[in-house]
Amino acid sequence: MSVQVWTWILVGITFALYFGIAIWARAGSTKDFYVAGGGVSPLANGMATAADWMSAASFISMAGLISFMGYDGSVFLMGWTGGYVLLALLLAPYLRKFGKFTVPDFIGDRYYSNTARTVAVFCALIVSFTYVAGQMRGVGIVFSQFLQVDITFGVIIGMTVVLVFAFLGGMKGITYTQVAQYCVLIFAFMVPAFFISMQMTGNLIPQLGMGGKVEGGVYLLDKLDALHTELGFSEYTSGTKSTWDVFAITMALMAGTAGLPHVIVRFFTVPKVKDARKSAGLALLFIAILYTTAPAVSVFARTNLIETVNDAEYSGIPEWFKNWENTGLIAWADKNNDGKIQYVKGDAVVGKPIYTEERGVNGERIVANPTADANELYVDRDIMVLANPEIANLPNWVIALVAAGGLAAALSTAAGLLLVISTSVSHDLIKKQLKPDISEKGELMAARIAILVAIIIAGLFGIYPPGFVAAVVALAFGLGAASFFPAILLGIFDKRMNKEGAIAGMVVGISLMLFYMIRYKTGLIGVMDPLPAEDWWFGTSPEGFGTIAMGVNLIVSLVISRLTPAPPINVQEIVENIRIPSGAGEASGH
Amino acid sequence: MSESKNAKAYWKENLTYLLVLLVIWFVSSFGAGILFKDALNEFKLGGFKLGFWFAQQGSIYVFVILVFVYVRIMNKLDKKYGYDE
Numbered sequence: 001m002s003v004q005v006w007t008w009i010l011v012g013i014t015f016a017l018y019f020g021i022a023i024w025a026r027a028g029s030t031k032d033f034y035v036a037g038g039g040v041s042p043l044a045n046g047m048a049t050a051a052d053w054m055s056a057a058s059f060i061s062m063a064g065l066i067s068f069m070g071y072d073g074s075v076f077l078m079g080w081t082g083g084y085v086l087l088a089l090l091l092a093p094y095l096r097k098f099g100k101f102t103v104p105d106f107i108g109d110r111y112y113s114n115t116a117r118t119v120a121v122f123c124a125l126i127v128s129f130t131y132v133a134g135q136m137r138g139v140g141i142v143f144s145q146f147l148q149v150d151i152t153f154g155v156i157i158g159m160t161v162v163l164v165f166a167f168l169g170g171m172k173g174i175t176y177t178q179v180a181q182y183c184v185l186i187f188a189f190m191v192p193a194f195f196i197s198m199q200m201t202g203n204l205i206p207q208l209g210m211g212g213k214v215e216g217g218v219y220l221l222d223k224l225d226a227l228h229t230e231l232g233f234s235e236y237t238s239g240t241k242s243t244w245d246v247f248a249i250t251m252a253l254m255a256g257t258a259g260l261p262h263v264i265v266r267f268f269t270v271p272k273v274k275d276a277r278k279s280a281g282l283a284l285l286f287i288a289i290l291y292t293t294a295p296a297v298s299v300f301a302r303t304n305l306i307e308t309v310n311d312a313e314y315s316g317i318p319e320w321f322k323n324w325e326n327t328g329l330i331a332w333a334d335k336n337n338d339g340k341i342q343y344v345k346g347d348a349v350v351g352k353p354i355y356t357e358e359r360g361v362n363g364e365r366i367v368a369n370p371t372a373d374a375n376e377l378y379v380d381r382d383i384m385v386l387a388n389p390e391i392a393n394l395p396n397w398v399i400a401l402v403a404a405g406g407l408a409a410a411l412s413t414a415a416g417l418l419l420v421i422s423t424s425v426s427h428d429l430i431k432k433q434l435k436p437d438i439s440e441k442g443e444l445m446a447a448r449i450a451i452l453v454a455i456i457i458a459g460l461f462g463i464y465p466p467g468f469v470a471a472v473v474a475l476a477f478g479l480g481a482a483s484f485f486p487a488i489l490l491g492i493f494d495k496r497m498n499k500e501g502a503i504a505g506m507v508v509g510i511s512l513m514l515f516y517m518i519r520y521k522t523g524l525i526g527v528m529d530p531l532p533a534e535d536w537w538f539g540t541s542p543e544g545f546g547t548i549a550m551g552v553n554l555i556v557s558l559v560i561s562r563l564t565p566a567p568p569i570n571v572q573e574i575v576e577n578i579r580i581p582s583g584a585g586e587a588s589g590h
Numbered sequence: 591m592s593e594s595k596n597a598k599a600y601w602k603e604n605l606t607y608l609l610v611l612l613v614i615w616f617v618s619s620f621g622a623g624i625l626f627k628d629a630l631n632e633f634k635l636g637g638f639k640l641g642f643w644f645a646q647q648g649s650i651y652v653f654v655i656l657v658f659v660y661v662r663i664m665n666k667l668d669k670k671y672g673y674d675e
Contacts, residue, residue, distance in 0.1 A: 066646075071627075074645035078619045081650045085615050088657045089608055093664075207647060211637035219637030237631070237642040247624050272675060277664060281657040288654050295646040576594075579601050581664075582673040 006400035007146045014184050014404050015161060018177045018411070022165030025173045030443050033170030034102075034423055040175055040269040046282025048178035049266045051185065051412035053080075053283070054290060055131070056138025059185060059409035064384030067298035067305075070228075071239030074295075075249040075543075079477075081284065081291050082250070083257025088280035091258055092267040094492045096276035097578045100268070102420075103261045103484065104428040110491040111499040112571055114433060119506050121428045123483045124261040128417045128424075129457070130476045131262075135414040136462025139407060145327060145386060146403040155462040158411060159455050166415045166422075166451050174415045175269060181408040186289060188405020192389045192398050193293050196300045199392060206296035214303075224303050231310065232345035236302065241541075248544030255550055256477025259484035262416040265423070273581035301388045308391060309377060310343040314362040317341070320390035325365055328353065329380035333370040334360060346373030353378050414458065422450035475517050478546025482509035486553040494558075495575045501561025509553030516545045600671040607663055611656055618644065618652040 040048070058080070066073030098106055104124060108117025136155055143154025165173040197209035201220055214220050225235045234240050241249075257263065266283075267276045309321065314332065324330040331353035332341055339362055350369045358366045367378075386406065389399045426447035431438055438446070483506045490497040490505075521542035523530040533541070540548060566572075622630055627641030635643050668674040 071642060071645060074623060074642075077646055078623055078649050081653050082615065082619050085611075085653050085656055089611060089660055208636075210647075211635065211643070213637065221637050221639070221642075237639050243624060243627075247620060250620065250624065274665060274668070274675070277661045281654075281661050284657050285654050288650050292647055292650050576597065579604075580597055580673055581668055582675045 001396060003396045003399050004147065006397045007403045010397075010400050010404040011147070011407060014180075014408060017180055018161060018165055021177045021180055022169050022173045025169045025176045030427075030440050030447070032172045033444055033447055034268075034419075034427065039271055042270055042275045042279035042282060044175065044179050045266060045270050045275075045279040047182040047286055048175045049263065049279065049283035050286035051178040051182035051408070052266060052416035053263055053287060053413070054182075054185065054409055055413035056135050056406060056410035058290065058294075059189065060138055060141070060385050060406050061382050062385075063294040063297040063301065063388075064381040066295055067302045067384050068381050069239065070234070070236040072241045072246065073298065074239075075246055075253060077291055077295060079250045079253025080257055081288060083254040084280065084284040084287065086254055086258040087263065088277060088284065091264065091488055091492070092276045092280045093273045093581060094578045095264060095488070096267050096270065097273050097581060098574075102423050102428055103264050103488070104424060105432070106491065107484075107487055107502070108428070108432065110571065110574065111487075111502045112568065113499040113503065116487075116499055116503050116506070117428060117432065119503060120484070120487075121424045123479065123506070123510060124420060124424050127260065127476045127480055128262060128420050129454075129461075132414050132417040132421070132454075132458045133461030135410045135417070136458050138410040139414075140462050141382065142386075142403050142406045142410070146400070152463050155459050158407070158414070158462070159459040162411055162415050162418065163452070163455050166418050166455075167448055170447065171265075171269060171419055174412075174419055177415070178412045181412040182286060184408040185405045185412075186286070188401045188408070189290055190293060191401055192392075192394055193297050193300075195394050195398060196304075196388065196392045197296065200300055200303070206293050206300075210296035210299050220299060220303065224299060224306075227303070227306050231306070231343065236299070242539055244539055245541050245544050248540050248547040252478050252481045252544050252546030252550070255481035255485040256479070256546060259480035259488065260477075261424075261484070262413075262420045264488075265420060266416075297385065297388065301384045301391065304388070304391050305379070305384075306343060309341050312341050313339055314341060314364055315339065318391075320387055323390075324380075324383055324387060328355065329383045331355070331367050331378040332364050333367050333376050334362065334364065335370060335374070335376050341377055342374060343377040344375045346375040347371050348373065348375045348378040418451055418454050418458065421454040422447045425450040475513075475521065475542060475546075478513050478517070478543065478549065479510060481546035482513040482549035482553055486550055486557060490554070490557055492575070492578065494561075495572055496561060496566055497557065498561050498564055498567040500564040501557040501559075504560045505553040505557030508556045509549045512552055513546060513549040516549070517542050520545075596671055600667065600673065603667060604664070607660070607667070611660055614652065615656060619649040623649050 062076055066076065095106060100106055100109065104117050104120035107120040108114060136158060139158035140151040140155045143149050143157065144151045165177045193206040194204055197206040198204050200214055201209035201212035203209040203212045210220065212220060214223055221237060225237055228234065228236050267280065270276050270279055308318065321330060325332070331349055333348060348371065349367055350371055354368045356366045356368050360366050386402060389402055426443055430446050431443050486509065487502045487506050490502065520530050520536060622641065623645035627645060630641035630644065631639040633640040
C-alpha cells in the first residue's frame with residue numbers, strides 16, 4: 001500500500017478515536033468544563049499534560065532544529081524539561097492547594113487586585129494566541145505534505161476536530177483525548193527512531209545508539225563531527241553560541257515553561273496536592289521519553305542527510321528529495337554546473353528559496369535567489385522529522401504513522417491552549433469582572449462561544465501565517481518568564497509581597513521583554529528594522545533576554561514591595577494556608 | 591506543638607529540601623551541560639563527550655529522578671507533620 005493510503009487509514013482511525021472520546025466525556029458543569037471535574041487520576045493527568053506540552057514544535061520541528069544546531073540545540077532539551085522541575089517543586093503543589101481554576105485567578109486573589117488579574121489575563125492571552133497559531137500551521141503542513149490536500153483545507157479539518165472535543169467536553173473532553181493523543185504521538189515518534197537506530201548503529205535503543213558505533217567501528221558522533229569539519233561546519237558537539245547565551249536561553253525557556261498557563265492549569269484537575277506532585281513527575285517522565293530520543297533522531301538524520309545528498313548526482317537522488325523539492329522545502333542550485341549536490345557551510349539561497357517556473361538541465365526546480373556561497377543545498381528544518389523515515393527507507397506504514405503523530409501533537413496542544421483562552425475570557429473577564437452575577441449555565445455558554453471565536457482566529461493564523469509567528473512563538477517563553485513566573489513564585493514564597501510590587505514587576509518585566517524583542521528581533525513594520533546581533537545587551541540574544549527581564553522583574557517586585565504597605569492579614573493567611581498540603585478540597589471558581 | 595509552630599517547622603524543612611534539590615538541578619544542567627561543558631568534554635562516556643552527554647541526555651535523566659525523589663520525601667514529610675491525607 002502507498003504512503004498516502006496508509007496515512008488516510010491511520011489518520012482516520014485516530015480521529016475516530018478522538019471523536020468517540022469527546023462524545024463519551026461531555027461536560028455538564030463549569031467545573032467539568034474548566035478542570036475536568038477535578039477528579040482526574042495522576043497517571044491520566046500526567047499523560048494529558050505531556051500531550052498538552054509536546055506541541056507540533058516538539059514533535060515536528062525540534063529534532064530538525066537540533067539536527068542543524070548541534071550542541072546549541074541543547075537549550076531546547078534542557079529548557080523544556082528543566083522547566084518541569086521548577087514547576088513540580090516551586091509551583092504545582094501550591095497552586096493546586098490554592099484551588100482555583102486559572103492562573104489569573106491566583107494572581108488576582110493573591111494580590112487582591114483586579115488590575116493584577118487583568119494584567120495576568122492579558123499576558124495569558126498573548127502567550128496562548130502566539131502559541132496556538134503555530135499549532136494550526138503544523139496541522140496544515142502535515143495535511144498538505146502527506147495527504148496532498150490544500151493547507152487551507154487541512155487547517156479547516158484540524159479546526160473542526162479540535163472544536164468538537166473542546167466544545168463538547170471542555171477540559172474533561174480535552175484531558176481524555178489528550179491521553180489518547182499522547183499514546184499515538186509517542187508511539188509514532190519512537191517506532192521510526194527504533195528502526196533507524198537499529199539500522200545505523202545496531203542498537204535498538206536510540207538513546208544508546210546515539211553514543212554507539214557505526215559500520216567500520218567509528219563512534220557515530222565522532223563520524224558526524226568529522227563530516228562537519230570536512231564540510232566546513234563547526235563540530236556538531238561544540239556549537240557556535242556563546243556560553244552566556246546558551247545559559248540565558250536555557251534559563252528563559254525553563255522559567256517560561258513553568259509559567260505557561262496551559263501547563264499550570266493542568267494541575268488543578270487532580271484531587272489532592274499529593275497528586276499534583278505525582279502527576280508533575282509522571283508528566284516529566286512521559287515528556288523525557290521523547291526529549292531524550294529527539295537528540296538521537298537529530299544525529300541519525302543529520303548523518304543520513306549528509307551521506308545521502310553530499311556529492312551525489314542529482315539524477316540519481318532518491319524520490320523523497322524530489323517530493324520535498326516540489327513542495328518547496330528543499331532547493332538545489334547547481335552553482336558549479338557539475339550536476340552534483342554540494343552541501344557545505346553557508347547559505348544556498350537568500351532567505352527562503354524563490355522558485356522560477358522553469359526546470360534546469362538536470363530536472364531540478366530553478367531558484368531565483370541563489371547566493372555566491374559554495375553551498376548548493378537548502379533544506380527546511382521542519383522536514384527533518386517528517387522526512388527522516390523516508391530518508392532511511394523505512395516501510396510506508398511507519399512514514400504514515402509519523403503524520404498521525406504530528407497531528408496528535410498539534411491538536412492536543414491547540415486544544416489545551418484554546419481552553420486557556422476561553423477560560424480567560426469567560427471566567428476571568430466575564431464572571432470575575434464584567435458580570436459577576438452570571439449563571440453557571442451562562443458562563444458555560446460564554447466559555448463555549450469564546451472557544452469557537454478563538455478557534456476561528458487561530459485557524460486564520462494557520463491559513464494566513466503572519467511572518468512573525470515563528471519568531472514570536474520562540475519568544476512566548478521569554479514573555480512567560482518575564483511576567484508570570486516571578487509573580488507566582490513570589491506569591492508563594494514571599495509572604496511580604498504585595499500588589500504594588502507584583503504589578504510593577506510584571507509590567508516592567510513584560511514591557512522590557514517586548515521592547516527588546518521588537519528592537520532586536522521582530523522590528524516594527526514601517527518604523528524600524530531589527531538591530532543586528534553586535535548591539536545585543538551583554539551579548540544576549542532576544543530568545544535569552546527573558547532571563548534578564550525576569551531578573552529585573554524580581555528586583556523591581558522586591559524593592560517596591562518593601563517600600564509599600566504589607567499585604568492585608570487575610571492575604572497573608574492565604575499564603576500560610578497554601579504552604580500546607582492538606583485540606584486542598586476541590587478546585588472551585590468562588 | 592501548636593498548629594502554627596508545626597506549620598512553620600514543616601515549611602522550614604520543605605525549604606531545605608527544595609534548596610538541595612535545586613542545587614542538583616542547577617549543577618546537572620547549567621553546570622555540567624553549559625558552564626563546565628568544555629572541561630567535561632575531555633572525558634568520554636562511550637561515544638559521547640561527557641559535557642555534550644549531560645547537555646542532551648544526562649541532565650534530563652537527572653530531572654526525572656529529582657522530581658520522583660521530591661515526591662517521595664514530601665510524602666514522608668507530610669506524614670511526619672500530620673498533613674498526610
